Amino acid sequence: MLETWRNINRRTRWTAVAVTFVWFATVFDWVWGGLIPDPTLLFATAATAMAIRMRVEYRRRHENIIRFWFAFTVSIPVFWQAGIYFSDWLEFDELRGYIARGGLATFFITGLIWVVWGVERISQRLEAERRHAFNLQATLRHESPVKTKDKKSQAKIWNPLDPQAWYYGQKAPRLNQSLSSFVSYCVTFFLVCIILSQFRGCTQYYDLPAGGGVTETVQRVVKVQKIIRKKFILNPYSAIYYNAPEIDEVKLELSEVTAHQYNIGDGEGEGAGFAGGTNKGSVGFFRLEYAGGDWNQDFGIGGDMNMLIKYTELTGQNVAKQSKAVTPSQLKAFDKVRCPPLLYITGQKNISLGNNDIKILREYIFDKHGMIFGDNGGSRHFHNQFLAMMQRIAGDVKPVRIPADDDIHMKPYQIPKVPIVAPHGGVESLGWFKDGRWICYYHPGDIGDAWANGHAGVSAEIWNSSYRLGANIINYAHVGHSRWRIAQQKSNGED
Amino acid sequence: MIYRKKWLLISMLAMVLVLTMEFQVLYAQTKLTEMSLDRWAKMREVERYQMNIAEKYYKDKKFDVAMSEFEKYLSLYEASDAASFAQLKWSLCLNQLRKQNTAIKEGFQSVIDYWPESADAAKASYLIGKTYVAIGRVPDGKKAYQNTIIDYPKDAVAVYSLAGLAEIAIREKDEASLVKIWKQMTFDIPRTPLIRSTCATAANSLAVYYFNKGVFASGLKSLQTNYKDDQLSYYVYYYSRTPIGSLVGTDETQSMGYKVADQAVGFLRENIEKDVSTEPLKAKAIGQWSQMIELQKYSRRDKEILAAYRSMLGVFGNRDDLLSSIADYHVTQKRFEQSRTIYRQFKDKVAGLSKVAQSFRSELKPDEAVVVYKQLAGIDAENGATWRGAEAATYRQFQKYPQAIQGYQALVKTDVTNFQQWIWALATTQHEANQFKEAIGTYRQCENFPENYKQMAACHRALKQHKEALILYGQIVNGHEGLAPWAQLQIAYTYEAMTSRELAIKAFQSCCKKYPKASYASTAHAHLQNKYKISVTLGGATDE
Known part of the structure; x- marks a missing residue:
């Protein structure tokens, strides 16, 4: 392998090192850092360069087949990660999942082949050396082996690459060596995977959109339509012709619109937004990715993205380009103050969260001033699962039916009755109230379906009300978080 | 912990x-x-x-x-x-x-x-x-x-x-x-x-709270502010039994539980009615003894319980109700033979034998139970139908359907007064025995709409006679407001079984639309999404 490396000219060698470094940096930044605003070009360049290189290597494969397979191996993670990135970029969620799993499997198998090949090659070399040292003539002459003073040759062999290592035994050392190599590789591979999946990486930030406003109940837009019917003061069918002058020049339709004249948000900044926000900030929609159930119901375009789009229409605040899903460990990676104010949890099966995940969610609610928005996506079972989860997160807080005149149901949009698509968990919205705020809002009837394309076929009144309720909850969480951020800044003595 | x-x-x-x-x-x-x-x-x-x-x-x-x-x-x-x-x-x-x-x-x-x-x-x-x-x-x-x-x-x-x-x-x-x-x-x-x-x-x-802490005296003091005399005894029994049970249930607090039990039993014993000269006083004393024994049962000490029963028998003699209580206790301890020996000592032979048969059923011995029921039908001819019904129920319990059906058929013919009771038992037994055609015919004679219609429809579905099932479900939808959402959902499932995809979807959607607040609407909504990948499920409502 080293020989192969040495055969490559110096310029190409360093170019390859530089490209690899850039590629690694891009992947790390994309997954954990977020310093590069748009790594699309870098991924595209890396993937194209790799494809060109592979084409060259394929043509020259007869010169050095090992080099070709080495290049092929190197290309796997490049194409794999690029595939994941571009499917994510194009929002092909299902394809992204397949590429992620397929790439991992290919990477595992390729690594395994290299391990088998490497171990075999080295063990063959060692065997050959041993055969070379072996004195056949002396054995044929039945001469007793010369006792050497060299203790090294008599010592136990510890090298795992040597099939004669003492721990492989006498019976089937090659088989034992192959098995141990396989097990060691598998264990190492899975350990690395587990460690990487737990690796949170750099701190992430969530900024609120800058601006200001008030959160008051939006007055309903009233349209007064005055229709003036034409009144005939003369009989139009009369045999006598009258040149009737136009007596009514009033417009037939009058409309008077009373719209709200203030921004929705919190603080005294300009435009709809939050005093605790920044110019780069936008309102995002984060959902929890958990094991055990279909957390991704109505996720992305045509689903919860509709809610985000409607939110900007209803409030005038900037919203993120796409809704996002976070695992508990990714949620933990967010800054202690600049973290998402609202976490949406939906599904219809089990909510499998470990003690560590629960701890993260508890920290998110109580230390990071977060709020959970639960939505029952399809069963009574999920209702029980959600309540059990909340019992683990906030055991001392009992759920109550949220009053109709609570701020969350009144501001900015008045929700006189909670809209339900299907009564999976009953028809009452529940809330967990602690430290002067709702730490969790639970919607029992699949509000996510009302936001999605087609609105589940429910009436316009229901889905409109569902959007308004969604806007109220998102705004409630953001207003609360904005005030808390400002209070945190003040208590930390910052500007 | x-x-x-x-x-x-x-x-x-x-x-x-x-x-x-x-x-x-x-x-x-x-x-x-x-x-x-x-x-x-x-x-x-x-x-x-x-x-x-x-x-x-x-x-x-x-x-x-x-x-x-x-x-x-x-x-x-x-x-x-x-x-x-x-x-x-x-x-x-x-x-x-x-x-x-x-x-x-x-x-x-x-x-x-x-x-x-x-x-x-x-x-x-x-x-x-x-x-x-x-x-x-x-x-x-x-x-x-x-x-x-x-x-x-x-x-x-x-x-x-x-x-x-x-x-x-x-x-x-x-x-x-x-x-x-x-x-x-x-x-x-x-x-x-x-x-x-x-x-x-x-x-x-x-x-x-005090009983749970093992402090009987303080608990008693609290109760004394509310009750006096006989009422106090009863409420000492009433409020101490659960704490005793839970204290005894854990190894660490077991001795504390025994202590509270002894103190509570002691208190009840002190206040027990000693004058048993008249029937009302005797009944009162029996009640107090029973409460005392109940407390012993919560303390789960077999020896003390049996001793208390013996003392009670010493005071009141071999009364059937006392013997029944002792024998029932033996049944809870799975000592069936002992319990049957006691049941057979009853003065009321019929009641005793009935208990014996019940005990055989509890011990999963149907043949012995049937023998006793036959014996009972002979002794107590006046209530022969009841015992023959119990015999048939025994066969049914142990899945001996032909004998059970035969028994119920005989009862349907002979005991006209309780016709509805026996015809329903016969129908459900035939249903359980997978004799769907016969069950449908029998259910038809029952008068307990909509339950009989529900079961008939189930039988038709088992026979893959979907159209008949649909008619019956339709009648439930129109005839019983409470079960209408359920029946509508069943209509959808029946269409699904008929592989009529379009009609099934429409029926599920109809369930969502007509009964948006019923739990069946939730099931239909989820089913449409999961099975048919249809998001337009209709429905939609608001809270009250």
Whole structure:
């Protein structure tokens, strides 16, 4: 392998090192850092360069087949990660999942082949050396082996690459060596995977959109339509012709619109937004990715993205380009103050969260001033699962039916009755109230379906009300978080 | 760990008692929300008329109308003595309409601000706390309760507020405050009619708390504030049994449990009726003995239980009811032979044999049970149908369907008086035996619509006669409002079984649309999405 490396000219060698470094940096930044605003070009360049290189290597494969397979191996993670990135970029969620799993499997198998090949090659070399040292003539002459003073040759062999290592035994050392190599590789591979999946990486930030406003109940837009019917003061069918002058020049339709004249948000900044926000900030929609159930119901375009789009229409605040899903460990990676104010949890099966995940969610609610928005996506079972989860997160807080005149149901949009698509968990919205705020809002009837394309076929009144309720909850969480951020800044003595 | 378990247990028991307390407070609150007769008398006729209209709507649960009527009263007779009451009721209407924040700020608080001297101000003060707790604002509720206690210490609402604080202490696992409140309510507050039940419940809760801690004497002292003589004995038994059971159930507290059991049994023994000369006194004494033995059963000490039974038999002789109780205990301990020996000693042979047969069934010995039932049918010819029915039920229990069906068929023919009972038993047995065609015919003779239609439809579906099943479900939809959503869902499932995809989808959607608030709509909605990947499920509703 080293020989192969040495055969490559110096310029190409360093170019390859530089490209690899850039590629690694891009992947790390994309997954954990977020310093590069748009790594699309870098991924595209890396993937194209790799494809060109592979084409060259394929043509020259007869010169050095090992080099070709080495290049092929190197290309796997490049194409794999690029595939994941571009499917994510194009929002092909299902394809992204397949590429992620397929790439991992290919990477595992390729690594395994290299391990088998490497171990075999080295063990063959060692065997050959041993055969070379072996004195056949002396054995044929039945001469007793010369006792050497060299203790090294008599010592136990510890090298795992040597099939004669003492721990492989006498019976089937090659088989034992192959098995141990396989097990060691598998264990190492899975350990690395587990460690990487737990690796949170750099701190992430969530900024609120800058601006200001008030959160008051939006007055309903009233349209007064005055229709003036034409009144005939003369009989139009009369045999006598009258040149009737136009007596009514009033417009037939009058409309008077009373719209709200203030921004929705919190603080005294300009435009709809939050005093605790920044110019780069936008309102995002984060959902929890958990094991055990279909957390991704109505996720992305045509689903919860509709809610985000409607939110900007209803409030005038900037919203993120796409809704996002976070695992508990990714949620933990967010800054202690600049973290998402609202976490949406939906599904219809089990909510499998470990003690560590629960701890993260508890920290998110109580230390990071977060709020959970639960939505029952399809069963009574999920209702029980959600309540059990909340019992683990906030055991001392009992759920109550949220009053109709609570701020969350009144501001900015008045929700006189909670809209339900299907009564999976009953028809009452529940809330967990602690430290002067709702730490969790639970919607029992699949509000996510009302936001999605087609609105589940429910009436316009229901889905409109569902959007308004969604806007109220998102705004409630953001207003609360904005005030808390400002209070945190003040208590930390910052500007 | 043990501490946590114990605390959990205490909390659960306390919660049960507090719930009882809550109901009592609610009962008292209904009195709180009513106006005294004196005040009614002081009202002018016109005022009384308007108030009655508002009250009528309130009682009819038309709270929005009632609210406007109370409001009307307030605008017409602001200076009247009952104006504060109208304001209070207006706030209660808001509470019912789930506008609790408005009820507190604009309702109850107005009563306190505008009519501070009225009797309703104290009620409003208490109701503020109660409403805050109901909407999850526990710290505000706690503060409001404390203010009520300070502002109106001699009013009944102060005690209700203490009960509210006790409930919060349980939620917050604040044992010290909880015991302090209970002690105050049990021993310090004089019992007036309005607060008697609230204080009594607190005393009971305190007694349970002490029993759980293994302090029998203190528990007894708490109960003595509520009960005397025979009542006290009964409530010692009533409130000590669960703590004894839970203490004995854990290794660490077992000895403590035995101690409490011994003390409780000792107390009951001291107060037992010794004069058994008359039947009523004898019945009373038997009841007290039974309570004593029950306590021993909670302590799970077999030797003591049997000894107590022996003593009881020594006092009262071999009465059938006592023998039955002993034999039943043996059954719970799986000593079937012993139990049957005792059952056979009954003076009432029929009752004894019936118990013997039942014991064979419990021991999964159907043949022996059948023999006894046959014997019973011979001895007790008057009730022959009952015993033959029991025989058939035994066959059915052990899945010997041909014999069971034969038995029920004979009963259908012979016992005309109980025809419906036997025909239903026959139909369900045939259904269980997968004799669907026969079952359908038999169900048809039953008169318990819609249950028979449900079962007939199930049989048709099992026979893959989907069209017949659809007709029956359709009849349920039209004929029984309560089961209509269920039947509509079944129609959808039946279409699905017929592989009529379009019709199944329409039926599921119809279930969502027609019954948007029924749980079956939820099932249909989820099924459409999961199986057919259809997001347009129709339906949609709002909460009440």
